[in-house]
Amino acid sequence: MKFHIKTFGCQMNMNDSEAIKGILKLKGFTPVEDITEADIIIVNTCAVRKKAEDKFYGKLGEINRVKKRKKNLVVGVCGCVAEKEKEKLLENNVVDFVFGTRSIPRIDQIIDEALKGKRFVYMEDHIEELDGSFPRIRDSKHHAWVTIIYGCNKFCSYCIVPYTRGREKSRPMPDILKEVSSLASQGYIEITFLGQNVDSYGKDLKDGSSLAKLLSETEKIEGIERLWFLTSYPKDFSDELIEVIARSNKIARSIHLPVQSGSNKILKLMNRGYTKEFFVELIQKIRKAIPDVSISTDIIVGFPGESEEDFYETIELVENLRFERVNLAVYSPREGTYAAKHFIDEIAQSEKSRRLQKLLELQKRINRDINKEYLNKEVEVIVENTLEKTPGFLYGRTINNKIVIFEGSRELIGQKVHIKICRTTAGPLYGEITKQEVKV
Numbered sequence: 001m002k003f004h005i006k007t008f009g010c011q012m013n014m015n016d017s018e019a020i021k022g023i024l025k026l027k028g029f030t031p032v033e034d035i036t037e038a039d040i041i042i043v044n045t046c047a048v049r050k051k052a053e054d055k056f057y058g059k060l061g062e063i064n065r066v067k068k069r070k071k072n073l074v075v076g077v078c079g080c081v082a083e084k085e086k087e088k089l090l091e092n093n094v095v096d097f098v099f100g101t102r103s104i105p106r107i108d109q110i111i112d113e114a115l116k117g118k119r120f121v122y123m124e125d126h127i128e129e130l131d132g133s134f135p136r137i138r139d140s141k142h143h144a145w146v147t148i149i150y151g152c153n154k155f156c157s158y159c160i161v162p163y164t165r166g167r168e169k170s171r172p173m174p175d176i177l178k179e180v181s182s183l184a185s186q187g188y189i190e191i192t193f194l195g196q197n198v199d200s201y202g203k204d205l206k207d208g209s210s211l212a213k214l215l216s217e218t219e220k221i222e223g224i225e226r227l228w229f230l231t232s233y234p235k236d237f238s239d240e241l242i243e244v245i246a247r248s249n250k251i252a253r254s255i256h257l258p259v260q261s262g263s264n265k266i267l268k269l270m271n272r273g274y275t276k277e278f279f280v281e282l283i284q285k286i287r288k289a290i291p292d293v294s295i296s297t298d299i300i301v302g303f304p305g306e307s308e309e310d311f312y313e314t315i316e317l318v319e320n321l322r323f324e325r326v327n328l329a330v331y332s333p334r335e336g337t338y339a340a341k342h343f344i345d346e347i348a349q350s351e352k353s354r355r356l357q358k359l360l361e362l363q364k365r366i367n368r369d370i371n372k373e374y375l376n377k378e379v380e381v382i383v384e385n386t387l388e389k390t391p392g393f394l395y396g397r398t399i400n401n402k403i404v405i406f407e408g409s410r411e412l413i414g415q416k417v418h419i420k421i422c423r424t425t426a427g428p429l430y431g432e433i434t435k436q437e438v439k440v
């Protein structure tokens, strides 16, 4: 039988889909790209923003057209929309089964039931079975996502994640190290540790484990060249972690620290648990200890109660802190969250768009200025992939998360190369290869 998985949303979902693919392939199912060829379709969904949820429902419409022609097609839904909607999804005739983010280890049994013609919801927690020995089909041959902590305990007022992904549950450190060692022996050189709040890693284990310790141990594994981690929560970003990054030459000089707003009033309404002053001090502390670090952030505009003055404070923060990247989002209430229940989404869409545009323009100017400093410099990148729309070109990433585009052959994917930067933009850097590291 053939299966197709469509994944929406974050890297956690991608990593979950790799596990689903791994177990299905082991059970003899064949993955296919074209949904019209599939006997089983699984949609791994995202509910973090309305736009992502709308995309999922659009996909269901497309699948429905296939199902009308192919009556035996079995369709399953997992991910955050599945967790949020549960039985409600079965009201849609195209969906046959719904399963939880923590039920993935049982996907083979779930599919067996669905193939018998049953329509059901399965939400049991078997996440502990998703250990380092679990089979996964990974898209990349040199870079691997490794989830280290599931769920989130923070309850930011706008966020659906604690309701869909449950409470924090860390994987034991020996299990993660075993998985990374096995990846290194298969030729993986880059690892990204994933979690909704990776800085909370280990707290629930109560055995002294922490992200700082995990990174220190992982960088000792032979073959591992670069380590990333996503996503951080400012309040949990420890001094120990800063020290470990500062003295390492393998941990990426790239930290994603979502600030969300530059106004203390809005941060309080968002239940973020820190003030603007705390955040600024943290960034200063990190930059002092790790001078070549690049810091990126997330910002939500148009949160209920955000006045022009509050928005201006965000603008000021972005001007002053000069992030390397800002992921901007317009606030949309997520059903079930505190903000959706208690705050009125009173800011007009046109005003939200105006604020978004203003921040986009500001960040573009900052990016352009930061990137200019790279002109004529030589950087080292690990080559990620070919550039889909420009044959003969590749892109790679520096240790501080700069995307660099250059001419080269696909044999270089997964290798380290040195590039001289010839052109800069507000986005990627462009350059030419000066040196290639030969693998031994």
Ligand code: SF4
Residues within 6 Å of the ligand: 152, 153, 154, 155, 156, 159, 160, 161, 162, 196, 197, 233
């Ligand atoms: S830290 Fe806040 S925004 Fe991030 S996943 Fe947890 S609740 Fe959501």
